Amino acid sequence: MRPFEDVVTEHGRTVLRVCRAVVGPDDAEEAWSETFLSALRAYPDLPADANVEAWLVTIAHRRALDVGRARSRRAAPTDTLPERPATHADPADRDPDLWPALARLPHKQRLAVAYHHIAGLPFADIATLLGNSPDAARRAAADGIKNLRALYTKDQTP
Known part of the structure; x- marks a missing residue:
């Protein structure tokens, strides 16, 4: 079995993108x-x-949901946030309007888009994560992309 550090190096960015999409x-x-x-x-x-990437995305999905639940129990945030340096380059970081548009998608569509288009998982693995069929996962991803295009385009027009 290869060292765990290699697994983190290889799949860390994908896991971060999935976590960003979920929470x-x-x-x-x-x-x-x-x-x-x-x-x-x-x-x-x-x-x-084992498919290590799918295994990690499954764990990321569950941990992100846990973090989201914990966040909902926290006190309200302050009006100003401290500046945070960008530690991971991500395509969505170049366009900050993309994250709000992604966040406005329905839950299953957002997750299906993240798992397929960001993490690159096949629809069979996404179906397992979402508790539905591969066809339903494919449909959720397609609908999510359609809605994301509409939301993102709408946000971009003056």
């Missing part, structure tokens, strides 16, 4: 950290033929 950019790093802490504990028992 947004503010809580993504916390979900990312929780994902890899959980993965580190379970990694020695992972079968040699």
Whole structure:
């Protein structure tokens, strides 16, 4: 089995993108950290033929939901936020209007778009994560992209 550090290096950016899509950019790093802490504990028992990326995305999905639930229990944020340096380059970082448009998608559409178009997972794996069929996952991703285009275009027009 290859070293866990190599797994983090290879799949860390994908996991971060999934976390951002599920909980947004503010809580993504916390979900990312929780994902890899959980993965580190379970990694020695992972079968040699396992799809590591799909396994990590599944963990990221669950940890991100946990972080989102915890966020909903926190006190209200302040009016101003401290500046945070960009630690991970991401295509969506070049266009800050993309994240709000993604956040406005219905939950399953947002997750299907993130898992397929950001993480690159096949629809069979997405169906397992979302608790539906591969056809329903494919449809949710297609509808999500359609809605994202409409929302994003609408946000861009003056």
